[in-house]
Amino acid sequence: MIQLKGIHRTFQVGDQEVHALNEINLNVSPGEYLSIMGPSGSGKSTLLNLLGLLDRPTSGTYLLNNQDVTVLSDFEQAKTRRNKIGFVFQFFQLLPRLTAQENVELPMMLDGIAPNERSQRATEVLDAMGLSDRRHHRPDQLSGGQRQRVAIARATIMEPAILLADEPTGNLDSKSGLDVIKILEQLNNKGLTLIIVTHDPEIGVRAKRHIHMIDGKIVESRTDTIAETKDSLPS
Amino acid sequence: MLTRDFIHLASSSILSQRLRASLTILGIAIGIMAVVLLTSIGEGIHRFVLSEFTQFGSSIIGINPGKATTHGTSVGIFGTERPLTIDDAEALRRIPYTLSVVSLVQGNAEVEADKRQRRTTVYGVSPDFPAAFSLEVGIGKFLPKDNPQAPRAFAVLGSKLRSELFGSENPLGKKIRIGGARYRVIGSMESKGQVLGFDLDDTIYIPTNRALEMFNRDSLMEIDLVYEEGAPEKEVVEHIKRILQARHGREDFTITTQQQMLDVLGSVLNVLTFSVAALGSISLLVGGVGIFSIMTIAVQERTPEVGLLGALGAQRKQILGLFLSEAVILAAIGGLAGLVLGIGGAQLLHLLIPALPVHTPWSYVLLAEAIAVILGLVAGVMPAMRAARMDPVEALRSE
Known part of the structure; x- marks a missing residue:
């Protein structure tokens, strides 16, 4: 599903050239559960942005469903993001002036879906997240865990193939962090490809496959078969 | 979206x-x-x-002596321009669509009644004046259609002048003196109020020819021609030009249409x-x-x-x-x-x-x-x- 070949990404910082990604080769199959770990500045967020079509590689090819997406126009890329990719962020990124339901409806608004259908779909997804009674609350009236669940509802409302989570538990206490991870894993069990970026090893090892990055390179890629039944998440 | x-x-x-x-x-x-x-x-x-401006109607054409489109001042007795006369005004009555032609002279003079006197604006006008400018006669009549060259000495008062001179008395038939000459009052106008700063009530109307004599002039100040509403203005103007040119031998007058003024x-x-x-x-x-x-x-x-x-x-x-x-x-x-x-x-x-x-x-x-x-x-x-x-x-x- 995802095929990265010889991906490089360099940034110009002052007169220095920073090699954020250096010769990345990665294949991800549909329904995989993947964690990307590594210290700050190792390039894991850059990799995630690239996978989410928010950024373009300096060189290399990125095939998504056998289509080279690096050559797509801005317009096509935005459409692909809207329909194929969901994002979950560390700081939730909910619009503070909209209710939980309106936040969830936002991607559907951008897609021009009619209000009736929107409201029905948003209600279903929020119900599934256990937020039925929080639909008309604004983000500042919700707890951190609830906010992240609203954000996950928003990321999955368009039924994307891939969910990209950038430190999804980074701003949560361990209990709500574990809840969020479990929700993400449930979605993965239903066939959603899940890629989590984290610097927390306890979360990273829960994935069936982990990737370690240092200085823009993948230094270790391991597939784990016994990590499935872990239930506790020591902080 | x-x-x-x-x-x-x-x-x-x-x-x-x-x-x-x-x-x-x-x-x-x-x-x-x-x-x-x-x-x-x-x-x-x-x-x-x-x-x-338009309360007098918009189908009025004014004719003034002198050609205003050339920029020169009149050189007194050496000037070659011929004055506009009462005969000119009478000649214009032939023009098609014409409703009325008013010859106009204006000046100031002392008006004396039995006991009172007042200095006021004197208009020498032809009998169609009220019809042309939609003014109403209050009591009595306006100036009669006499021979324009030898009209009788009748006068019509503006409403303010009437109350100043006669108070609540009936002025009809009274004898007055205007600039020393004797006149008989035959009518008084309805009040019109001020129009663009001019008080149309503090006035007196006398026949044109008598006003020319009074002010010692041989030229009218203006001829106003009122034509039928909706008539072709251009055609009327052409007629006026043709008639006056024939009479004067040259174009020594200025025609101003209401429409030009409004524009x-x-x-x-x-x-x-x-x-x-x-x-x-x-x-x-x-x-x-x-x-x-x-x-x-x-x-x-x-x-x-x-x-x-x-x-x-x-x-x-x-x-x-x-x-x-x-x-x-x-x-x-x-x-x-x-x-x-x-x-x-x-x-x-x-x-x-x-x-x-x-x-x-x-x-x-x-x-x-x-x-x-x-x-x-x-x-x-x-x-x-x-x-x-x-x-x-x-x-x-x-x-």
């Missing part, structure tokens, strides 16, 4: 910053109010002046209206700067939102549209508020100062609102473009 969602999202962010939005709206409202108020006054004065007056008054509108626009411009700065701040503050919208798959056009809608909504609300304030202010002003005419044409109202909306677009386009051009990765990171 649906239009209603643009409006919903834009208005939700306006509502989340109520104080800031109100101040921005106020800026536009004051600008639109100034424009509407000033143009209402300008347009009111415009209409007032025009109605003063000149109208263009002068338009300049007036537009210059007050321009003054008002200065404050509107300030309001536009207000929208520009508030939108610039909003885009800055909501950079993460722009990043998020990008991640959710918003097109650049949609992001542009969202911020632009906000600016336009602010401007449109400000415009509406300004219209209410402006029209209300104009009416209030009219109540306080009834003499000041105000008028707010609907076309100006729509134009003002359109200008407000366009101003919102113009002021919002730069900040909105900045938002649309943002790199979503950078924007998301900026929190």
